[in-house]
Every structure is written in C-alpha cells, then in structure tokens.
Amino acid sequence: MYVRKQPKVVIIGAGIAGISAARRLVDAEFKDVIILEAANRIGGRIHTVKFGDGDMPIEMGANWIHGPTVQNSTFQVAETIGALQPYRINNRMSARFMREDGTEIRREIVKEAVHIYNKVMDDVYRTLPRERIKNSRIVTMAPLIYECLDKEVKKLEQNEDYIEDMKRVLNAMLNYSRFHEGEELEKVTWEKDIEEYNVPDGGDVHIPGGYVQILNHLMKTVPKESLILQTEVVNINWENCENEQLKIKTKNGTTFTADHVIVTSSIGYLKKHCETLFKPLLPEIKIEVLNSMALGRVDKIFLEFDTAVLAPTYSSVAFAWDDTTIGGDSSKWYKRIFGFDQIFTKNKTILGWISGDGAEYMETLSDEEIGKTCVQLLRQFLGNKDIPNAKAVLVSRWCSNPFVLGSYFYQTKTMIPGEQKILSEPLTTTSGKPVVMFAGEALTNCCTHGARDSGIQQAEKVIDLYQGKSLEAKL
Structure with a gap:
C-alpha cells in the first residue's frame, strides 16, 4: 500500500483565471503549484x-x-x-451628445434616439437566432441594425433638423456598440439569450482603487515562489503522459514538469500559437473551435x-x-x-x-x-x-500586445453558439485523467467574473481527482 504524492500543477498565465485557479488549489492545501506568466506583471488584461x-x-x-x-x-x-x-x-x-460644429444636441432628441437604439438592439438580439433557424443562414449584427434603424427613423414625423440630429446620435450609438461588443459590427453575430453570454443584472x-486590489487579494495565500514572471511557454508536451509527467518548455530554455497544466492564455494567443504550443497537436475539433473564436x-x-x-x-x-x-x-x-x-x-x-x-x-x-x-x-x-x-x-495597445492580441471575446459568423465548451474540455490520458485544461473569459462569457469562475472550475477538477478516494493508497 502507498499514498500517492500530491500532484504538481503548472498554470500558464497570471490573469484572473490563472490566479483564481492557483488560489483555489492553494486553499485546498495543494503544495506544488506554479504560475508561469510571459509578461513582467500579473493581471493579463487587467492592468x-x-x-x-x-x-x-x-x-x-x-x-x-x-x-x-x-x-x-x-x-x-x-x-x-x-x-x-x-x-x-x-x-x-x-453623456452629452455633441455635434461636429461644437453645439449640443437637445436632450429630448437624445432620449428618443437612445430609446429607438435600445429597441432595435433588443430586436436584433432576438432576430439573430431566428435567422439561423428559419433561413439557415448566419448573419452579423450590422445589416440588421442598419436596416432596423433606417425603418425607425422613417417613421418619425419630425422636421429635417430633428431627423439629422437623430441620425447623429445614432451614429454615436453605433460607435458605442462597436466598443461594447468589441469589434466592427460587420464581424459580430451574437446569440445573447444562451447561458454562456448572460451577464448578471445590476x-x-x-x-475606484483599481482591479489590481482583487488580484492582490487572491494572491495573498499563494506562495511568492509559485509565481514566475517573464517566462513565456512555447511548448506543452503531453505525449506519454499516462505514465510520465508533462513537459513544459519556455522561451528562455527552462523546462518544467507537471502532472496537470491549466492553460489560461488569451484566445488571440492560442489561435496564433496552437500549432506549435502543443505536442501532440490539439485534437482537430478543438482547433476548429479555436479558429472560429476571436478577440475584438x-x-x-x-x-x-x-x-x-x-x-x-x-x-x-x-x-x-x-x-x-x-x-x-x-x-x-x-x-x-x-x-x-x-x-x-x-x-x-x-x-x-x-x-x-x-x-x-x-x-x-x-x-x-x-x-x-x-x-x-x-x-x-x-x-x-x-x-x-x-x-x-x-x-492601450491590446491588439499588438504579443501575449494578448486583442481585447475581449466576441462571437463570429463561423462560431456555433456554445461550442467553446468543446475547447474547455480537458485533454485526457487513455484512462481519462485530465492533464491539460483550459480556462479564460471566452470559455464562459466576456467578463472577468467568467474568467475567474472558469479558473476555479478547472482547479476543482484537479482537486476532485486527488481528494477523498483519489488520495487513498492503490493496492
């Protein structure tokens, strides 16, 4: 009879997903946890x-x-x-809506324009899924928004000046939606009513004092030596991991070993490096899903x-x-x-x-x-x-940041709603042990709490494997 040693867990990325995973493991009294972060700071897209x-x-x-x-x-x-x-x-x-000539648009016009815009957006969110089902076609938000706004404006019984100001406010709201959705609206299609994309109300x-306070609080119980900065991972070798540990190679030439790896890299980074980052390659279905996802x-x-x-x-x-x-x-x-x-x-x-x-x-x-x-x-x-x-x-320069390559996740035309669950499923050994797991905001929703929750969920998969009967001796 023997007692299995505690596993070694390597977490790639010190964003909120990676830090939350590490905190959960440490709280469960796992002693051998390492976070490898490519940048010179923690936080990822929290900065x-x-x-x-x-x-x-x-x-x-x-x-x-x-x-x-x-x-x-x-x-x-x-x-x-x-x-x-x-x-x-x-x-x-x-906000005060200002014209290009330096004058302000009257509040009653702004109020009506915003009301129209919100109504149109609600209609578009409902229409996108119906378009998929009814007409077997995938459409982006842009044509539906433009068409619906045009119809609403034509209904107005107002003078020309009022209509022109209405269009100006709607132009501003289009820019609002572009940064809210994270991308040009010609690229975005969204199924808002499915669970993955729901954001709590409120x-x-x-x-006021910065998001970093949350990161610092979560890191309080994580040993300082567990965090290694400026260490970019270039390869995760999960070959023969049924009987051997995984090997994680870094750009600076250091190699780490682990029983489990939790990957929290951004979707942008994974898309660019997926063909070299994993050995053997990710399963084809995961690569297809990854390529269908995008950061705005x-x-x-x-x-x-x-x-x-x-x-x-x-x-x-x-x-x-x-x-x-x-x-x-x-x-x-x-x-x-x-x-x-x-x-x-x-x-x-x-x-x-x-x-x-x-x-x-x-x-x-x-x-x-x-x-x-x-x-x-x-x-x-x-x-x-x-x-x-x-x-x-x-x-900020998130598009050109080599470790991020974008801002936040949006749903593309090629993505099937909910299929990010396929990417979040772990890579396993032939016996079913999860060895490479994935976490991040794009795997749940486009918010920091989604990233945090996904990190915790992957950590709990490791915890479940080793607690209770899993810690009992094998005969």
Whole structure:
C-alpha cells in the first residue's frame, strides 16, 4: 500500500483565471503549484497603473465589474475587501451628445434616439437566432441594425433638423456598440439569450482603487515562489503522459514538469500559437473551435491636462458624428472614437474609447500624434478652441500586445453558439485523467467574473481527482 504524492500543477498565465485557479488549489492545501506568466506583471488584461492627477490609478484594461450581484464572484471579492468605496455605477446614457460644429444636441432628441437604439438592439438580439433557424443562414449584427434603424427613423414625423440630429446620435450609438461588443459590427453575430453570454443584472460598477486590489487579494495565500514572471511557454508536451509527467518548455530554455497544466492564455494567443504550443497537436475539433473564436479590438486613450477640460460641466461627451464611415481610409481612424469620459476619481484626466479598425490603426501611431488628434477633436466637438494641449497621453495597445492580441471575446459568423465548451474540455490520458485544461473569459462569457469562475472550475477538477478516494493508497 502507498499514498500517492500530491500532484504538481503548472498554470500558464497570471490573469484572473490563472490566479483564481492557483488560489483555489492553494486553499485546498495543494503544495506544488506554479504560475508561469510571459509578461513582467500579473493581471493579463487587467492592468491597473498610475496616471494623471490625484492618487487614484486608472485601468488600461478591464474597467468595470459587470453585474454587481451575489452571483458575480468578482463582485463578491471586491465587496469583501472593501474595494468599492466610493461606490459608483456607470451610466453611459448620461453623456452629452455633441455635434461636429461644437453645439449640443437637445436632450429630448437624445432620449428618443437612445430609446429607438435600445429597441432595435433588443430586436436584433432576438432576430439573430431566428435567422439561423428559419433561413439557415448566419448573419452579423450590422445589416440588421442598419436596416432596423433606417425603418425607425422613417417613421418619425419630425422636421429635417430633428431627423439629422437623430441620425447623429445614432451614429454615436453605433460607435458605442462597436466598443461594447468589441469589434466592427460587420464581424459580430451574437446569440445573447444562451447561458454562456448572460451577464448578471445590476449595471457596471467601477472599482475606484483599481482591479489590481482583487488580484492582490487572491494572491495573498499563494506562495511568492509559485509565481514566475517573464517566462513565456512555447511548448506543452503531453505525449506519454499516462505514465510520465508533462513537459513544459519556455522561451528562455527552462523546462518544467507537471502532472496537470491549466492553460489560461488569451484566445488571440492560442489561435496564433496552437500549432506549435502543443505536442501532440490539439485534437482537430478543438482547433476548429479555436479558429472560429476571436478577440475584438478595443483600446483606451487617457489624456491628462493642466486644467480641467470636461469637469464640472460634463461627466461624459459623445461624439455625434455626421458620418462614421472609415472604409479603407486609415487616416480616419479617429471616427471610431465614441467620446470621452471624465474619470470620476480625477479632475484633469479623461478617458476616450476607440474600437475596431480605428483602434488597430491607432496602435501604429505615436502617443504624441494620438494626443494631438484627440485634443483637436475635443476643441471641435466642445466648441472651445482654448482647450490646451494634453500634458500627458497614455494609450492601450491590446491588439499588438504579443501575449494578448486583442481585447475581449466576441462571437463570429463561423462560431456555433456554445461550442467553446468543446475547447474547455480537458485533454485526457487513455484512462481519462485530465492533464491539460483550459480556462479564460471566452470559455464562459466576456467578463472577468467568467474568467475567474472558469479558473476555479478547472482547479476543482484537479482537486476532485486527488481528494477523498483519489488520495487513498492503490493496492
């Protein structure tokens, strides 16, 4: 009779999925847990940094907790550690919608336009699944949205000026949907009513002191020596793992061994490297699912000024463009900017949102050029030529980040709803032991709490294998 030794578990990626998996294993008294992180920091697409006036940080990546309810595991942690003070729920529709000539669109027009837009989006979410079933065709959101908006506007019995302003607000809302969905709407198809994509109700809550507080709390019980930064994994050899440990090779030449590996790399990274990352290759069905998934393109633009630019008059301004068409003209990248928000913990620092083709092209420009263009836009849309140049500019570049290659998951035309479950199923030995597992936000939904939950779920598969009877001696 012998007692099986505790397994060695290697977690690839120190985002919230990987950290949550490690925390769950450590809490279950697993002693041999290692996290390998390619970057020089923890967090993945959670990236809290110091920037701008005041002491509070800003978020380069994940910005809110979506759905502040007890069903949201991330919200539970934030509430437990007191990270939500001062508590603030984001209200996107409180924005002031500004014309290109620097004047503001009347609130009654904005209110009606937003009402129409929300109605159309609800109809589109319901129509997409029916289109699949009824007509055996896959459609993206764009044509349905454009068609439905056009019909609604034609119903209005208003003068030409009212209609033109209505169209401007709707153009702004299209940019809102592009950064909300994470991509150009011509690429996105969505089956919102299936379980994987449901987000808890309650709005979007901002964490004043930064998402990093949640990461640091989860890491408290994880031994410091368990985290190894700047260590990119280039190959996971799960061949002959029935009787041998897996071998994990890194770019710096180090090799680790493990009984189980939990992979939390982004979908963008897995898509690019899947043919070299695994030996033997992933099963063909997993590669097909992986190739059908995608990360969108969303970035942030932070501008700090010597004096307040938006506050106290504006909490948020939306750019109500006459036309948001970019086409193949990359010089019009700025037309994908929805607008700018006053960061509520700061007075002189604002945040702009950009998505899709505009975001990817913007990443090729210098911070100086981006800042200069954005200040020109603010002067134009706010009708104030005296707005000074930005004191400092900080821009996210998630599309070109080699360890991420995108922002957040969206459903493509080639993806079958729910098939990410196929990717989340572990690679097993012939006896059925899970040896390579997958976790991340795209395997559950596009939120940090989904990523956290998936990391915990994969850790629990390992725990279930070794607790109870699994820890008993084999005869």
